[in-house]
Amino acid sequence: MSEVVALGELLIDFTPAGKSEKGNQLFETNPGGAPANVLAAVARLGGKTGFIGKVGADQFGHFLQEVLQGLGIDTSGLLVTNEAQTTLAFVHLTADGDRSFSFYRDPGADVLLCADELRAEWFGHTRFFHFSSNSLTAEPARSATHKAIQLAKAQKALISFDPNIRLPLWKEPHRIKEQIEACLPHVDFLKVSREELEFVTGCSDLSEGTLWLHDKFGIRVIFVTLGVEGCYFRVGEQTGMQAGYTVKTVDTTGAGDAFCGAVLYRLLQISDPAACEVEQLAEIVDFANAAGALSTAKMGAIPAMPTFAQIEQLRKTVTSP
Ligand code: ATP
DSSP, X not given: OOSEEXXXXXXXXXXXXXXXXXXXXXXXXXXXXXXXXXXXXXXXXTOOEEEEEEEESSHHHHHHHHHXXXXXXXXXXXXXXXXXXXOEEEEEEOTTSOEEEEEEOSSOXXXXXXXXXXXXXXXXXXXXXXXXXXXXXXXXXXXXXXXXXXXXXXXXXXXXXXXXXXXXXXXXXXXXXXXXXXXXXXXXXXXXXXXXXXXXXXXOOHHHHHHHHHHHXXXXXXEEEOGGGEEEEEETTEEEEEEOOOOOOSOOTTHHHHHHHHHHHHHHTSSOGXXXXXXXXXXXHHHHHHHHHHHTTSSSSGGGOOOHHHHHHHHHHHHOO
């Protein structure tokens, strides 16, 4: 029984790992992909999770399957194909820990997930279904994502969406907005970055942009994560801001996913998350800010997801006199 189910890309993030004796760049094979990262964050905190996606029948695919299983993530929904290779991403880091990506996905196995391969039992007892826009880039994964939303809603699960836009993954970048907007009416919890808010709403003002999303699509809870600054959020007509935590950042890959996973884990502890109030959300956002910050203090995404004790320790250290 998975309390949180996520669907989407599961890939290898090749993260920079110093230089060889010859002076060439070395890369480490880190498991990644936003929806899997979110589940890794929930699982590290103790939540029950299940992943839906597709990898290639290659060494990387087997490795990713083992990693998810090692984290206790249910992989009944992880399919393996001979028709494409596991998707690969190379991460390039700047001196301050920020990064850019090169993707090898033409198509990657993750894009080949089909709607008719989804099974209703994967969503039994699910409380949250989470996805990103990277499974909306092309068919057949796009239709599979929409079918999954319907299967999750049929089980009364709440829908969590982090667009996590990666422009190089889109062959038709002019369709990103339309594809995201097609999903938004179903979304209960939306997490965007400041740039994504502006991209989707055309508005850089946090209050106006989130109000537009609330009014147009009926999304009650919206988080706008602001990197080291923390997170601005909206709950219906009310808004709040929680400052971030300062840590020694080495790699920001997966910070947004650590944030999302921490939010979902905390929402699991509430009997009616859809009705949570602004004060309750402020405390959850503070917890998630600490999770996001801690994830930047280690290389990679999945290996950097913090435990509950580490998060509470950081919160105590900063708030105690
Ligand atoms: P990603 O695309 O890597 O998933 P994102 O743009 O979705 O990231 P961010 O806003 O970068 O999300 O990060 C999510 C949260 O993690 C922030 O709201 C903040 O709490 C925390 N965070 C991110 N970067 C840092 C940092 N350098 N120092 C401290 N906290 C950070």
